[in-house]
Each structure stands twice: as C-alpha cells, then as structure tokens.
Amino acid sequence: MAEKRIVCFEVSGECRYFRDVKEQFFDTPPGTYCAACLHSGWERIDPSACKTCKREKSFEGKTRDEIKTRMAKAICLEDEHNACEKELCDECEGWKTCLGYAEVALNAILQEK
Secondary structure, eight states: OOOOOOOOOOSSOOOOTTEEEEEBBBTTTEEEOOOOSTTTOOOOGGGGGGGGGOOOOSSOOHHHHHHHHHHHHHHHHHOOTOOOSSSSSGSTTTTHHHHHHHHHHHHHHHOOO
C-alpha cells in the first residue's frame, strides 16, 4: 500500500468557479463565466449573478492566521518552559515566541522565505 501524502498550498480565497475572459480564446468569446454547475462546464453569466450566488465559492481551508494560531497553541502547550495549561494561550509569557515558531514552520511548509 502506498504511503499517505500531505498536500499544503495556499489558495486565493476568491471564487473557484469564476473566470473573466478578456480576449477571445479559441471558441470562447470574452465575458464572465461560471463553472459551478459541474455537468455543463463553463457557462457564460451576467457578472451581477455572483452577488446573489449561494454556492460555497472558495476551497475549504483556514486562513493563514487561523493556521498559525493553531500551530502556536500546539507548540505552546507542548513547551515545558511555558507550562501553559490555559485553553487560550495568548496570555502566557511565551505566546509571541510560539507565534514566531509557527510562522517559521508555516513558511517552511509552504516553501516561502
């Protein structure tokens, strides 16, 4: 059996179904397109339709700050020097240090400098 893999990458947070075509692309004329209906492919829409859309528009995930905070709490709770036993770690002495470690770790995972 193959070993499980972990994939970490950032996404824009914008609607994953939206495309604004500026120039003719093969048979596709310029305009606003939506691919939310999986069975029909890209459909030309009126841009105002996006304002009332009820679909889940972005990829699942957490914001960078949410991930960094979750990582910092895990670091803080495991650090014997902080001895943090609170649910909310942001009041303990080592919180800023733990946030710094989380930032470095997140950058390494996402291969950022």
